[in-house]
Amino acid sequence: AFLVPAGIIACFLPLSDASSFVVLYIVTSVYFSGVMVRLMLVLAPAACIMSGIALSEAFDVFTRSIKFQLPGVSGNSQNDAGDASSGSVVTQKTDKNEDSVKERPSKKNKKKEKENVEKASIKSQIEKRLLVLPLEASVIAILLLVLLGAFYVVHCVWAAAEAYSAPSIVLTSYSHDGLHVFDDFREAYAWLRHNTEVDDKVASWWDYGYQTTAMANRTVIVDNNTWNNTHIATVGTAMSSPEKAAWEIFNSLDVKYVLVVFGGLVGYSSDDINKFLWMVRIGGGVFPHIKEPDYLRDGQYRIDSQATPTMLNCLMYKLSYYRFVETDGKGFDRVRQTEIGKKYFKLTHFEEVFTTHHWMVRIYKLKPPKNRIRGKAKKSKSKASSTTTSRRSGTRKKNPWH
Amino acid sequence: MEGLLRLRLALVFSVVAHLSLLVRSSSLSSPELQIVNAERRIDLTSHIVRVYLTLKVENAGTSPASEILLAFPPTQVDRIALVKAAATVGKKKKKKSHLPLDVNPIALPVAPNGTKHFAISLSNPLGVGESETLEVFYVLTHSLEPFPVEISQSESQLVHYHDSAIILSPYLIKQQITVIKTPSTKVESFTKVELTDRAGTEIKYGPYDERPPYSFSPVIVHFENNNPFAVVEELVREVEISHWGSLQITEHYKLVNAGARHKGIFSRVEYQSRQSLSGVSSFKHLLARLPPRVHSAYYRDDIGNISSSHLRTDSRKSEMEIEPRYPLFGGWKATFVIGYGLPLQDFLFESPDGRRYLNFSFGCPLAETVVDKLTIKVVLPEGSQNPSAVVPFPVEQHLETSYSYLDVIGRTVVVLEKENVVPEHNSPFQVYYNFNPIFMLAEPLMLASAFFLFFVAYVAYLHIDLSIRK
Numbered sequence: 097a098f099l100v101p102a103g104i105i106a107c108f109l110p111l112s113d114a115s116s117f118v119v120l121y122i123v124t125s126v127y128f129s130g131v132m133v134r135l136m137l138v139l140a141p142a143a144c145i146m147s148g149i150a151l152s153e154a155f156d157v158f159t160r161s162i163k164f165q166l167p168g169v170s171g172n173s174q175n176d177a178g179d180a181s182s183g184s185v186v187t188q189k190t191d192k193n194e195d196s197v198k199e200r201p202s203k204k205n206k207k208k209e210k211e212n213v214e215k216a217s218i219k220s221q222i223e224k225r226l227l228v229l230p231l232e233a234s235v236i237a238i239l240l241l242v243l244l245g246a247f248y249v250v251h252c253v254w255a256a257a258e259a260y261s262a263p264s265i266v267l268t269s270y271s272h273d274g275l276h277v278f279d280d281f282r283e284a285y286a287w288l289r290h291n292t293e294v295d296d297k298v299a300s301w302w303d304y305g306y307q308t309t310a311m312a313n314r315t316v317i318v319d320n321n322t323w324n325n326t327h328i329a330t331v332g333t334a335m336s337s338p339e340k341a342a343w344e345i346f347n348s349l350d351v352k353y354v355l356v357v358f359g360g361l362v363g364y365s366s367d368d369i370n371k372f373l374w375m376v377r378i379g380g381g382v383f384p385h386i387k388e389p390d391y392l393r394d395g396q397y398r399i400d401s402q403a404t405p406t407m408l409n410c411l412m413y414k415l416s417y418y419r420f421v422e423t424d425g426k427g428f429d430r431v432r433q434t435e436i437g438k439k440y441f442k443l444t445h446f447e448e449v450f451t452t453h454h455w456m457v458r459i460y461k462l463k464p465p466k467n468r469i470r471g472k473a474k475k476s477k478s479k480a481s482s483t484t485t486s487r488r489s490g491t492r493k494k495n496p497w498h
Numbered sequence: 499m500e501g502l503l504r505l506r507l508a509l510v511f512s513v514v515a516h517l518s519l520l521v522r523s524s525s526l527s528s529p530e531l532q533i534v535n536a537e538r539r540i541d542l543t544s545h546i547v548r549v550y551l552t553l554k555v556e557n558a559g560t561s562p563a564s565e566i567l568l569a570f571p572p573t574q575v576d577r578i579a580l581v582k583a584a585a586t587v588g589k590k591k592k593k594k595s596h597l598p599l600d601v602n603p604i605a606l607p608v609a610p611n612g613t614k615h616f617a618i619s620l621s622n623p624l625g626v627g628e629s630e631t632l633e634v635f636y637v638l639t640h641s642l643e644p645f646p647v648e649i650s651q652s653e654s655q656l657v658h659y660h661d662s663a664i665i666l667s668p669y670l671i672k673q674q675i676t677v678i679k680t681p682s683t684k685v686e687s688f689t690k691v692e693l694t695d696r697a698g699t700e701i702k703y704g705p706y707d708e709r710p711p712y713s714f715s716p717v718i719v720h721f722e723n724n725n726p727f728a729v730v731e732e733l734v735r736e737v738e739i740s741h742w743g744s745l746q747i748t749e750h751y752k753l754v755n756a757g758a759r760h761k762g763i764f765s766r767v768e769y770q771s772r773q774s775l776s777g778v779s780s781f782k783h784l785l786a787r788l789p790p791r792v793h794s795a796y797y798r799d800d801i802g803n804i805s806s807s808h809l810r811t812d813s814r815k816s817e818m819e820i821e822p823r824y825p826l827f828g829g830w831k832a833t834f835v836i837g838y839g840l841p842l843q844d845f846l847f848e849s850p851d852g853r854r855y856l857n858f859s860f861g862c863p864l865a866e867t868v869v870d871k872l873t874i875k876v877v878l879p880e881g882s883q884n885p886s887a888v889v890p891f892p893v894e895q896h897l898e899t900s901y902s903y904l905d906v907i908g909r910t911v912v913v914l915e916k917e918n919v920v921p922e923h924n925s926p927f928q929v930y931y932n933f934n935p936i937f938m939l940a941e942p943l944m945l946a947s948a949f950f951l952f953f954v955a956y957v958a959y960l961h962i963d964l965s966i967r968k
Contacts, residue, residue: 266805277805277806279804279805279806279823282801282802282823283823283824285801286799286801286823286824286832287823287824287830289800289801290830290831290832290833291829291830291831311801419765419767420767422767422771423767423770423771447762447763448763448764448765449763449764450764450766450824451764451765451766451767452766452824453766453824455766
């Protein structure tokens with residue numbers, strides 16, 4: 097991997113069409129990988145080619161040195177302009193008269209029997225000063241390069257096993273007393289599968305849609321297919337609205353359970369509060385009453401005491417931090433590294449039905465509407481007519497409660 | 499005329515006398531048993547009700563008795579899981595030994611109020627005037643009804659138990675006493691009939707004298723029982739015998755907490771912080787007792803592997819402590835699969851008449867659980883004939899065929915089904931079958947011949963010249 101700059105330089109020495117293509121490729125892929133880390137996939141072949149070029153040039157020099165200094169090896173012509181074929185397709189060097197070339201060097205140019213194919217004594221122009229190092233130095237250098245390659249393989253295997261193999265549904269962490277397994281996602285899905293009715297619908301952000309359908313076997317509102325932006329915006333609006341408005345939206349979608357992912361107790365950073373900005377933006381894109389500046393303080397989404405009142409009243413905040421302060425007395429969110437803003441509050445339209453072991457998944461149920469509504473009584477407050485006035489005032493504004 | 503009439507009268511009178519004699523002789527030849535002393539201890543500490551009955555029976559009739567009847571009210575009979583009886587032999591208190599006796603349900607033509615009976619067959623008939631002491635033990639399941647039916651997370655679980663203060667029996671009982679043991683001292687209420695007393699965790703009804711047969715005095719005890727009401731609704735155990743050296747067992751469980759249903763919210767913070775007050779009737783762990791030398795144990799469900807389990811092995815037993823993904827509150831369900839392998843030499847033996855038999859334990863390995871429907875499938879190796887099962891209690895049996903790897907004719911499966919299984923049913927049972935040892939070679943020969951034929955075909959193909967012209 098660190099041979100890449102050496103490879104770039106090696107590409108410049110005989111700059112041809114092919115080598116300049118590779119240089120341009122690697123420069124643009126480095127830029128794009130810097131912008132979005134997932135594009136590192138594009139950088140991978142370019143880096144491999146570059147380091148391959150560098151390695152083959154290095155082996156070239158060393159094996160040539162060894163061959164020159166070993167007596168009895170055939171064909172020590174000084175004009176051994178052989179370099180060309182590295183492991184890649186780069187060097188073509190078709191210019192100049194190479195008709196005298198008997199056979200093209202094969203790919204195995206790291207071996208010592210490289211019959212000098214290009215006699216080309218005519219190529220005086222390309223006759224570069226060939227590097228010849230002392231015998232012992234080049235032998236040691238070849239050994240070191242081979243060892244380097246071996247260790248690199250071991251390192252890659254370890255990195256792939258540790259860093260790239262996280263299944264992202266079972267999280268593990270190493271502590272002083274061994275391996276801790278955070279199996280909260282499957283715990284929540286198993287609970288939903290066994291302890292809810294078959295027809296109950298679960299609303300969550302779309303990242304968990306396929307998982308809920310597959311493991312919990314319940315209908316979801318939006319899933320990873322994300323083909324209906326308005327539908328996702330409806331869920332996003334509901335998560336960003338205060339409790340009552342959110343209840344109305346979910347009730348109109350016939351939702352029974354709401355699922356939120358919360359990483360504040362254990363420090364899991366891909367939770368719904370970190371994804372909240374997308375809920376606000378997508379919701380605001382379709383429903384204009386959700387305005388992003390309402391949730392921002394100094395251009396940032398905050399949940400501590402400096403948060404905006406809209407943020408502290410929205411459903412996502414309440415469902416994530418409901419009774420969170422009772423765990424440690426202060427309500428310290430490990431992901432945002434701050435104490436939460438509103439610590440003691442009650443839920444009026446939702447009730448908590450399940451929270452997993454490490455608080456990573458929290459499931460709430462929509463409370464059924466009340467039978468009687470205590471509407472705003474009119475000026476003539478009489479006990480006998482209070483119910484009729486409330487009903488009348490209830491029907492005047494849009495009453496969602498039946 | 500008069501002579502004829504007197505003759506007829508005499509005939510009628512003699513016939514009537516004979517008939518009355520006959521009737522009286524039949525009543526004279528029936529045994530009249532009396533229970534001199536009865537002591538009943540009802541153990542309500544777990545969710546499985548265990549009753550220990552000590553009866554001293556005396557034969558006050560005129561002919562020896564070979565059977566003693568036990569009576570149960572119809573509501574209890576459906577829930578009886580097992581009834582065991584033993585006769586105590588030996589005069590001294592320290593030297594009592596127990597002979598197990600057969601108990602079978604019996605239907606009597608005359609049964610007041612639908613009482614059902616069980617008959618204990620005595621090994622020696624009880625002679626006239628003799629008395630014998632019997633110990634009876636029976637187990638009732640699903641007899642504790644949660645009341646209130648739904649509780650919230652912070653409440654404790656209270657249940658009702660219905661029974662009678664007077665032991666129901668077809669015989670006259672001269673003296674009896676009933677003691678009920680509750681798990682804790684929290685008893686909400688209990689029916690007070692005459693001579694009722696309560697001391698600590700024991701409620702005593704009695705002693706009562708001279709109660710006529712079939713007398714019944716219903717009482718209800720309302721008490722707190724927070725033991726885990728772990729009920730397995732359905733359990734399917736598959737035991738696969740492989741003559742290559744191992745026994746593979748797979749068990750599919752559908753577990754439910756059959757206590758008072760959980761209503762309302764579940765607050766994780768309360769559950770974790772106040773563990774002695776919150777969720778007292780829920781359970782998190784279950785213990786499975788497995789035979790020693792178990793290997794390759796796994797614990798998973800539909801979604802995947804469940805990582806919260808511990809297996810501790812020993813030279814005499816293995817214990818697997820499993821923790822379902824979430825704690826089970828009242829009414830919550832969980833399903834999972836437990837599988838493990840056992841060495842074959844511990845369980846497969848050869849009987850003296852040349853048949854092989856598998857000696858394995860019936861029942862559910864989970865401790866203190868009731869299984870509503872248990873199915874055990876013993877998969878015999880291919881080529882077994884004449885399978886038969888010997889089980890110490892009544893089960894339903896039938897045969898099936900299952901196909902597995904490298905099977906041509908299928909493997910015979912002996913299926914045993916039983917309902918209402920309690921931990922006292924964990925006794926060994928045997929499955930006998932004939933197996934010709936030559937069948938062991940069937941599978942390797944099949945594989946070897948398949949590869950052989952393939953290579954032969956390839957060699958032939960290489961050397962056969964199929965061209966039409968030269």
